[in-house]
Amino acid sequence: MLPEYAKDQPAGFTNRIERVAVVGAGGSIGRHIATELVKTGRHTVTGLTRADSKNQLPAGVKPAYINYDDESTLVTALQGQQFLVITMSVMAPPDTQSKLFRAAAKAGVPYIMPNGYGSDFTNDALAQETRRGDVIRKSLREIEATNVCSWVTLVCGFWYKFSMARGAECFGLDVTNKTFAFIDDGKTKTNISTWDQCGRAVAGLLSLKELPEGPDDTGPTVSTWKNKPLYIASFTINQKDIFESWKGVTGDKDEEWTINYESSRARYERGQERLQEGDKMGYVQILYTRQFYPNGDGNSGEKHGLANGTLGLPREDLDECTKRAKAMIESGYVYH
Template structure:
């Protein structure tokens, strides 16, 4: 672990993160993070990629070819990197992150952002009832146990356009049938982010000084979030807000849509039942419904605040984001 202040570092130390490795730089969220890092012109961005990967890396990202069954390729790719950002498919083998953690420790990478995007895993009840908390916390323990690497997680809520395009199990929106199921009264507000905002957040974080210069330096640094979650969001909105935005963008009228209401408790239980019967979309229903519980668990801004201003994140236009979601739906977007 690095000493606490930049003034205590060796003479060769530069107080900034210059070299960043990304796993999944050609994927959904990874592409946006890589692109925003390249835009800063402050980072050399390396994309760790399997030799048989079909994903194209964003412009300005250097490839480093790896084999997850050969640790030496991972260590070589991570040698000299100052930060590792992991954005991998949920379909990846469950031990893949562990392999990366071990390799990062052997390569001496000080910071890892693991696959922990989404809801507030520090909320014990929410973490348990979404079945996400134990998975994320296990990863964080593994990183800490290396005694070399530290973690920073990006807690960003759901990805707006992505979820709009995924179907009724998520936000209750079914564009094809023009139906919208509101959970409870549809007015519970939760934190939601766009892929672009997530990319800007990571780039903003890694563009800060790594360490405070000395004990009197109170400016934000990368180390401010060492072994802590980084909370950001694009919007704090409800299903009703989403519905109104959709109507503004499309010109649809209320009478063109079928509107239903369902209690969050019943919807959550229905998802559990579907999952027990082997329907994987039941888990999707459980995960998203749970965020809309009226107790405010999906609004982590209220409890923790956001780092948006600290990182210089812009205020986004909801309707513009809805237009992007509409375009994704019209293209027939499917998450693999």
């Protein structure tokens, strides 16, 4: 495919992303993305929301009310938008994204960030063994098949506060029983991000020029990541780092905790057994354990490089993030 340049675009073309639609702008990750986009002052942000939704949109986000069973409402809401960000619960009906893709194509939206956050779906073994990669790849094929829209995925690793609060199946931390389950030796590093950093990453990306001005313009643009993953992270850390941060924040001592070790293979297989028995948390155990395999598959930044510097992302303080995770746990957070 020949490169596109701003100098070759029709009269009236503005080389920036000004209009962004967000699905799930009132939810966990969507709220942070929408908020950071508004903060730049460079974008008009529209939140696609069902009329009966109880989620409140962040300040500065314009609502566009939609009905997923009425495509005309989706097309109308997306008309004139330049970038569509989709964030939704994994519990959403599986055809919801497909409806959005088709509507985006009819509305002429050039870019879509689908609901594919997390692990590196380009890694074949990881994609297969986490059972997530093929789902994401199917979505990307659907977007490309429109012949109108292109995709950009945010590969950000696990979400820190969410993972800390969800239970021992994730990072091994069980606050209630004061146990920590280390996978192998607990020293395998993986990419982890905060919701805030994900929001800043999307805002940073969409604040770049859309296209290079011409062949001599080699700076980063939105089109740099056209039909490509965007790799970012807040931290590249291991379970030992997480436990040390937790103890530093809480003042806990080693002797107050029960420490267990389990091989990654055994933990993964135990997760499969739980899932086969109907325990959905078995899948969570599979997903997280696979990212901590000692072959480094969870450290996609090591393989592909991170775009943190290019997007101007800050270095975050792990202990400050742990404090926020602790508050989230103490609030009684439950994922639905």
